[in-house]
Amino acid sequence: MSRKLRVAIIGGGQVAETVHASYYLTRSELELVAVVDSNIERAQSLANRLGIAHAFADADEMYRQCQPDIISVCTPNRFHHQHVMQALENGCHVMCEKPPAMTPEEAAEMRDAARKAGKVLAYDFHHRFASDTQFLREQVVAGTLGEIYVTTAKALRRCGVPGWGVFTNKELQGGGPLIDIGIHMLDAAMYVLGFPAVKRVYAHSFQKLGTLKHSGQFGEWDPKTYTVEDALFATVEFRNGGILRLETSFALNIEPVSVMNVEFCGVNAGATLFPAHIYQDEAGKLVTLSQRESADTERHFKSMRAFVDHVLGAPVSIADAEQGYLIQQLVAAIYRAAESGESIEL
Template sequence: MKSTTKTSPLRVAIIGAGQVADKVHASYYCTRDDLELVAVADSRLSQAQALAERYGNAQAWDDPQAMLREVRPDIVSVCSPNRFHYEHVMQALEAGCHVMCEKPPAMTPEQADEMCQAAHRAGKVLGYDFHHRFAEDAQLLRQQVLDGKLGEIYVTTAKALRRCGVPGWGVFTNKALQGGGPLIDLGVHMLDAAMYVLGFPTVKKVTAHSYQKIGTRKNNGQFGEWDPATYTVEDALFGTIEFHNGGILRLETSFALNIVEQSIMNVSFCGDRAGATLFPLHIYDDNNGELRTLMQRETADDRRHFRSMEAFIRHVQGEPIMIADAEQGRIIQQLVAALYQAAETGKCVEL
């Protein structure tokens, strides 16, 4: 006779009770009967209490380590500011938890490498919320690349640009807490999407230029006001990543840049058989001077965060499903660091 015993839900805790914890992590966890949100930790106890109350009977803590020790969750979401990702991920892994961490992985490649090794030692899943790769557009294009439909992709251009979109909340303009500006906040997303579609080719060298021309003299934009006197991040960064296979990836990213569009978040790929634009997916080539569409979606998939969270949970539950894993997070962190180093020194960085 088949057993009808119901297994207990996996116990979930969240460290960092800001907007992404609310709108992405907690809201997803509470859609599932096989998960139970049991605790929220934040240095501001009132913030932890507010999030806990919105999603049921979770406990509120202002000490993540004490929460991990007393509550003993199975899964932890790390949604704290960038500077604290390393500390909180390592604590959660040491407590025997699977971890879903917001981007970027950490502040340095060395930290991301330690986090990767710690996950391997603990035998736990460490995933990162690089959610754009989970759009159906990205999944379809990755398969088309694997099938050879684009041929050899030799030029990729990733853009994460805002005309005047400096965040007026949080610590996004504080380099010490955030690690940087639009590259580590926005550009990292399109960088990951591009690398995923390309299959993470090995990198040969990196060059870059960064600029701080607007954020220190303006104070208002699309996302509210900021203080120019405490603006310590770049306005924009432009880099080129050269791969050992001969291809290049050009990355353009900005909080503030005098362009026509209010924002651009997209990646284009040029292969010797066809080209593609990622959001929404459009694959095309040339037919005697005329553009020919080979595949096209009318709108881009907007359930990327949901699919990212779902993939992580299914992976934790043992399904062989793709996630943005610890090793790929380490590679992305290494590229971010190399781009910043190249921009600061004006020299090519070899990897």
């Protein structure tokens, strides 16, 4: 490579600093040249802390001055489509935070634009990059579990409404726990299963606690402006006859503080994702076939590494634009089912 690839980050919040910028700074092949945020003070503060040369409030000006090769999009969900499309139009590869967009139509347009531009578009569905997830995917392909007919994905918090950002604003986020944390376990489950074709979905959502409480595990929020669901439960039917049950919440009266895991029930064996554990029953006793001692916690950086390596030409798997579209389509169908009270065919 004759020169370093120039990287800019759009959105100067927590994930931009702790994940995207922090990883880019570890790569000698990259040069982190700019931060863009509508709040110029926040952009400048992040640039100063990390020694980044430029800070901008306007993305157009950043593209004119810095001519980046790679863009990370770390803005609220509502702006993902706009910023990804702009980056692709400027000839950049893009790593975008999840979810891809607000609607499947936007995600499809982003996918098509990336194909037309011949650029990499990846999404930070980082749980699929855990060693646990990769191991279980290999075991599913090898047939260790046999036919998997029931999968249960849980992304639950007892009282974990984010007290920062715009997570309680439906207009800017598109939803609550489903589109924020539930989407992560949904993606991990679909990845392990090999993205089976979906037949229909059923769902129920609730807004019971977020408008009553005002503080919890992740700080305080204003119940008067809380416009997202605080719990959602869905069943996804696959065309192969299997089902996936999804449970997700920001606030729900459960015993554990949080649950982020997926369970797979197959004809030959069952499995739990974090940490990866494959087991079966023999005469009423649980027999472990294989087990990791602890769950992989380096998922974020592994996701970023896969994206950068892919941009540099390595034959590594990423959470690509097509899979991002499929997940966005499924999330939208779940929300429609919950709102209508009817099943949604896909």
